[in-house]
Amino acid sequence: MDLAAILRDAARSEALPRFRRLDTSMVMVKTEAIDLVTEADIATENVIKARIAQWMPGALFVGEESVAADPALLPKLATADLAVVVDPIDGTANYAAGLPLFATMASVVSKGETVAGIIYDPMGDDWVMAEKGGGAWLRRPDGEAVRLNVAAPLSLGQMVGMSSVAFMPAASRPQVLSNFDKVRMVANLRCAGHEYRTFASGHSQFLCYNKLMPWDHLAGVLISQEAGAYATRLDGGSYLPSHVDGGLLVAINRDAWAELRREVFVF
Known part of the structure; x- marks a missing residue:
């Protein structure tokens, strides 16, 4: 402590x-x-x-x-x-x-x-x-x-998550914004710390980020994983402290991660 x-x-x-x-x-x-x-x-x-x-x-x-x-x-x-x-x-x-x-x-x-x-x-x-x-x-x-434990599984149409298109490739933003209609709700708290707290406490099903500065994500990813989450970069590779790009998708389990990557975060 x-x-x-x-x-x-x-x-x-x-x-x-x-x-x-x-x-x-x-x-x-x-x-x-x-x-x-x-x-x-x-x-x-x-x-x-x-x-x-x-x-x-x-x-x-x-x-x-x-x-x-x-x-x-x-x-x-x-x-x-x-x-x-x-x-x-x-x-x-x-x-x-x-x-x-x-x-x-x-x-x-x-x-x-x-x-x-x-x-x-x-x-x-x-x-x-x-x-x-x-x-x-x-x-x-x-x-x-x-x-803390992550939320129980839900169908794609009932999932709630947090994300922003601000740092996604400009060409991909319209498609990703359109794909947000496939889930129940997408919020952006403008504070990764509270987004990770909300997720790890079982109140949402996913998080997605594209800019990966270590002070924004290292603590939250570890906490999420220890709460039961599946978290990797968008190419499926492990997220490491040295990574500053490559995107990051955090979901309640591997199946939810795969569905979100296929249906929503297509960039």
Whole structure:
């Protein structure tokens, strides 16, 4: 629980006090209008980075904002003996807009494999977390723990999922949008952390992403798999910490994955 406490402390000291108190000077555009960074993102990551350096000295620290400042950090993840990957505020656009749907996430990578993942919800003050082989759990500060399991199977027409076409190939977007009519509902929370929490808690049947930055997906994929999910890249290959493209489809089981890949996510 040391890493869980680090995320909670940083979010409570840096992110929550600034929530709905940002002025325009505290919000910056990175690559485009929907890709934002705030003063709170940077401050929260700085606290986490300093605490990780004390707790796991020698571990490679790969934070979203650290990589934005030094892109050479990201390729080191593939060969690091031990690394901690952090998203200080996942759902920054929501956070900047004053929407209470954001998360602080971290994963531990050992020799190219994700071995632990945590998604902390600062508003709900709880975590979903997993260690490889140990199941997925919702944990609360009072010590209560609830085991998580993916949802029961449904027919394609009754499936609910979360996805976005924003980073899919432009030529494929119209077909994928049309294919969304084959399922019951597709949502986009603009926060991968909460999408993974919702899925791993049994409230949806699938997730699909095309842009694969490690701070957005490593923790959520491990938690989903430990909750019983089938998760691979769109070509059927394993999803690894070094992957930043190739798409990712997460479903409640292998049969649902295959049906969704065939009928909906055709790019």
